[in-house]
Amino acid sequence: MPAKAIGMISGGLDSTLALALVKRQGIEVKAVNFYTGFCITETQRRKGGRADGTVPRNEALRAAADLEVEIEYVDVSGSGYLDLIVNPRYGYGANANPCVDCRIFMMRRAREIMEQEGADFVFTGEVLGQRPKSQRRDTLRVIERESGLEGRLLRPLSALLLEPTVPEREGLVDRTKLLDISGRSRQRQIELARELGVSDWPQPAGGCCYLTDEAFARKFFDLLDAREGGGEGRHIVREDVVLLSTGRHFRLSPRAKLIVGRSEAENAILEGYRGGRSRLEAQGVNGPVALVEGAPTWEERTLAARIVARYGKGRRAARVAVTWEEDGLVETYEVEPEADEARIESLRI
Amino acid sequence: MAEASLPTPTHTVDTSGTLCPYPIVEAARAIRGLSPGEVLCVVATDPGIATDMPMWCRATRHEHLGTFRVGAAWKSYVRKRAG
Numbered sequence: 001m002p003a004k005a006i007g008m009i010s011g012g013l014d015s016t017l018a019l020a021l022v023k024r025q026g027i028e029v030k031a032v033n034f035y036t037g038f039c040i041t042e043t044q045r046r047k048g049g050r051a052d053g054t055v056p057r058n059e060a061l062r063a064a065a066d067l068e069v070e071i072e073y074v075d076v077s078g079s080g081y082l083d084l085i086v087n088p089r090y091g092y093g094a095n096a097n098p099c100v101d102c103r104i105f106m107m108r109r110a111r112e113i114m115e116q117e118g119a120d121f122v123f124t125g126e127v128l129g130q131r132p133k134s135q136r137r138d139t140l141r142v143i144e145r146e147s148g149l150e151g152r153l154l155r156p157l158s159a160l161l162l163e164p165t166v167p168e169r170e171g172l173v174d175r176t177k178l179l180d181i182s183g184r185s186r187q188r189q190i191e192l193a194r195e196l197g198v199s200d201w202p203q204p205a206g207g208c209c210y211l212t213d214e215a216f217a218r219k220f221f222d223l224l225d226a227r228e229g230g231g232e233g234r235h236i237v238r239e240d241v242v243l244l245s246t247g248r249h250f251r252l253s254p255r256a257k258l259i260v261g262r263s264e265a266e267n268a269i270l271e272g273y274r275g276g277r278s279r280l281e282a283q284g285v286n287g288p289v290a291l292v293e294g295a296p297t298w299e300e301r302t303l304a305a306r307i308v309a310r311y312g313k314g315r316r317a318a319r320v321a322v323t324w325e326e327d328g329l330v331e332t333y334e335v336e337p338e339a340d341e342a343r344i345e346s347l348r349i
Numbered sequence: 350m351a352e353a354s355l356p357t358p359t360h361t362v363d364t365s366g367t368l369c370p371y372p373i374v375e376a377a378r379a380i381r382g383l384s385p386g387e388v389l390c391v392v393a394t395d396p397g398i399a400t401d402m403p404m405w406c407r408a409t410r411h412e413h414l415g416t417f418r419v420g421a422a423w424k425s426y427v428r429k430r431a432g
Binding site: 065 | 368
């Protein structure tokens with residue numbers, strides 16, 4: 001019976017190559033792709049594509065299809081994962097990215113799948129030294145140990161620089177066909193792709209996670225701080241994740257936040273999250289849909305309406321009517337569109 | 350293949366309102382309950398299904414019979430692989 005492996009793939013070049021290397025050894029492979037809710041590509045697709053009009057593919061599906069490997073989506077976007085990113089044991093990277101904790105979380109799930117499937121090991125496209133924190137040698141060891149995958153986690157691209165794993169020692173995997181790639185250069189991966197006939201991978205590499213994005217991180221931490229300040233405790237829920245990646249965000253006060261749609265697609269997304277929030281829209285002129293979270297004062301309501309008016313076609317009008325819908329009640333505010341750009345920028349999160 | 354010439358699906362799963370990748374997640378769950386050769390119809394409002402479903406079928410060796418736009422939704426037909 002051939003060995004069986006679970007491959008954690010994103011569809012990027014490294015995980016595609018790892019998949020190709022393992023499959024080439026005649027090992028039965030099942031690919032898994034983790035859905036966290038923070039994938040920039042998925043969000044771009046929901047909004048109708050990139051700014052240049054192209055629609056990004058699902059690269060994990062594409063890689064599995066190209067290499068004829070069965071793939072399963074694993075949805076980890078629920079509360080356990082969200083708790084982890086709010087309280088990461090190993091801390092954050094440069095932004096809101098708790099990469100070490102995230103890897104441990106996913107690998108624990110991969111271990112469960114390995115056990116359910118009767119597979120022999122898990123593999124990834126990780127490259128030693130490629131990322132400053134999560135792919136250092138010591139961190140790779142921590143991730144392996146904490147995930148319960150000790151000896152069962154193969155990194156085919158860097159395997160020759162690491163201790164042999166159990167499947168290598170048992171002869172299930174031919175170690176001589178694994179590689180010794182390290183560092184941030186992708187030259188060897190590109191050469192290997194040519195050798196393995198892998199001709200299609202996403203460009204540029206990496207950068208698919210909102211948690212690594214500086215602007216997203218500002219909004220993420222603002223939300224946590226506001227909840228903590230309001231006595232709710234630091235937490236986020238699934239719908240926060242969608243809203244944090246949608247629209248322009250303005251902190252009106254510790255009690256209230258305004259989110260203004262930037263496109264038809266974003267307006268449609270915001271419409272789906274009206275529950276428990278106030279909905280604002282200019283009347284008689286085209287303009288964005290906006291939501292207000294929290295409990296704004298009268299002054300903050302007026303300010304929100306002025307900002308909404310400023311982002312619509314009535315921005316140069318003397319006054320604009322903005323409807324405010326809340327709990328089934330509709331009010332209309334006649335406001336001057338906010339003209340003080342510096343003020344707007346000071347509120348922008 | 351025109352939609353009208355497709356076999357009547359054994360099972361239909363309506364994923365309307367869910368966003369990528371849930372239509373594929375739901376399709377994967379639904380097809381486990383079918384026998385080989387039976388046909389699944391997946392209804393989705395996420396346009397990503399038009400590109401995702403053919404790729405998912407290629408990866409999982411199910412047969413993609415066709416994906417059609419029907420008003421604001423898409424219907425995707427998949428025949429479960431043998432064995």
